[in-house]
Amino acid sequence: MDLRTKLVFALVSVSLASMLLLGLLTYGPARDIWRESAIQGLDALAESKQSEIEGIVESWKDRVRLIRSRTQLRVLTREFDATHREGIRPEVERILADARGSVPGLVIREITIYDNHQHPVATTRTGGIARAPTLDLTEVPSLEDGIRILGLSSLDLDVLEVRLAAPMRDEDLQVGTLLVRMSANELLGVASDYHGLGNTGESMIAALDGTGGVKFLHTPRHGDVTNLDLTLTDKNDPLVQALSGVEGTFDEDAVDYRNEAVWAATRYLPELEIGLVVKFDATEREAPLRKLRSNTFRFGIALSALSILVAIMIAFRFAGPILQLAEVVEKIESGNYLVRASVRTEDEIGRLAFVFNRMTDRLLESNRKLRQRIADREALSPPPSVGGPEIPPDAS
């Protein structure tokens, strides 16, 4: 193998190895920092959405408080509790209808008031108290001002309702219970807000369906999941983790309802008994990392190619004097003793040329002396024929 090829192999190998090492040393920490930062961002987003949902819940409670704060309602309910006079019912129903209509957009679907024996006093429901829902007293809060969410129900995908119960008091005396059924579709706005979640990320809310299965409360970003068969045993799904009360971040082995690897942050909202997941596809999130790795790799390979140029230049620099020396040797081999290596470098090759030139000089000198001696002898007696290279008369 010639010097040029050897140098190319050596330099390309060394540069590739250095680039590879450098790439490994820088890529690992860069990947960890990127991943950590992305996960932290995800967790912050989950926290923000949780706060948003809590704010929505508080607004629902405020509406209930507003209804309950009507003095006439409390007085009439107390009177009914004491007298059970039928004539009070229409009065209460009128107040409830007014309260319901005071919130635009039919957000409040139904208001019912119960006495302390769980019997309905009045309701806005069509059909009147005969069709009023039953109330379990154990569900009613015992705290003085407690308002409890009795349940979040999904009538259909993207149609949510919430039921809230609140004790009604008049001068520290519990006079009945207020049950309000209202739209909870504001939660969908939180779930379907994909800002900061890229092209594949989504936030999801789900609840348990009562049979160990997981019920989505809205249409996810990636299509219909009405036939989804997700149960609490699917531990790799962050949604299941959220519904199990596990709050945190997941980036290893986490897969979503599509079996896609995801990075996710989970929250559990016990009051609503729903799980919240904010996630994005690992492939999308890792895309910049892959691009970084690919670019680093390509940059390294492309840079290493420059060592081919360097190798060829060095080879020409090294091999040039050697080839020149070889040409001189070939000329001397063919009998031309006058040629000399003109290498003037101060390196090993220069030294070799210098020694070679000196050796040729001495060879020429000894040859000249030999010829002189032969000539001297010939002068004394007739010479025998002698072979050897022709020495020009002016050679010295």
Place this chain on the structure above:
Amino acid sequence: MPLTLAVLQIVGGVLYLLMGGDLLVRGAMALARTARISPIVVGLTVVALGTSAPELVVTLQAAIGGYPEIAIANVIGSNIANVLLVMSVPALIYPMACDQPSARVDAVFMLVVMGVFYVMCLDGVISRSDGFLLLAGLVLFLAMQARTEWASDPGPGGRGDLPMILGLPTKRGTIALLILAGIIMLPVGADLLIDGAIGLGESFGIPNQVMGLTVIAVSTSVPELATTLVAAWKRQADVAVGNVIGSNILNILGITGAASLASLRELEVSSHFLTLDIPLMFASAAILTIVLFRKAAIGQRLGGAMLGLYLMYIFLLVSARV
């Protein structure tokens, strides 16, 4: 993709392609010498492959990798560059003349091949059956070449073993290393070049087709340019002209043929190719053929005109398709 990385990839890709082609040819020549294969056969196959290896690997990689527009563009662009650039630049140094009858025969064959290629492109695709036909044409061309070589005067030692040349290894391990390195370096270089060209095109909003016709085509023609420049320097225009004609024929018959067979789908031919690029390829080849038949030389004036035509073509391409 950052512009710096794209440019670096193109430069690195060209260097890898050049070195890979060189190593592969030297390895193959050394192997042929060890196996006592005739120098004529080696000259027709291995050495011909040497200057066309970059085009071959880049075109195959583009066709397989889902960039058929680059594959065809590279072949057409290389053939245009081979005549208008590779022949014109050395002509500025020394007049390029060739008086060999075989070159005139090859030039006519080149025009025929280009005509057949144009007809094949008319339906908008290069199909697999087209590919088979092109490869059959390559076999015919090689057979013609072999016949010419055998008929010619071999000269002293001309049909013996390949001579010992500096850089040609003799040990089996080294031969294998050279071939292996060539096989690795060529696709690496092709990948870098394609990716760099696409990245560069994206940076300036230039379509892949135009990048294939220009940057990639010129990059893969660098071996031909180097060979021709050296030939001009040594006043051996015959070698340079033969090299260009051989490369053009091989590009269409061998490389397009192989790419159409290797590609998962038919190679699509853009209508732009039919209206501008292929006619220009044909016209440039015709100029070369006329020069050969008139036994004239490509001097500084004609060389300058050809180079000007090439630059105008590049300008037209970029301005019309961006």
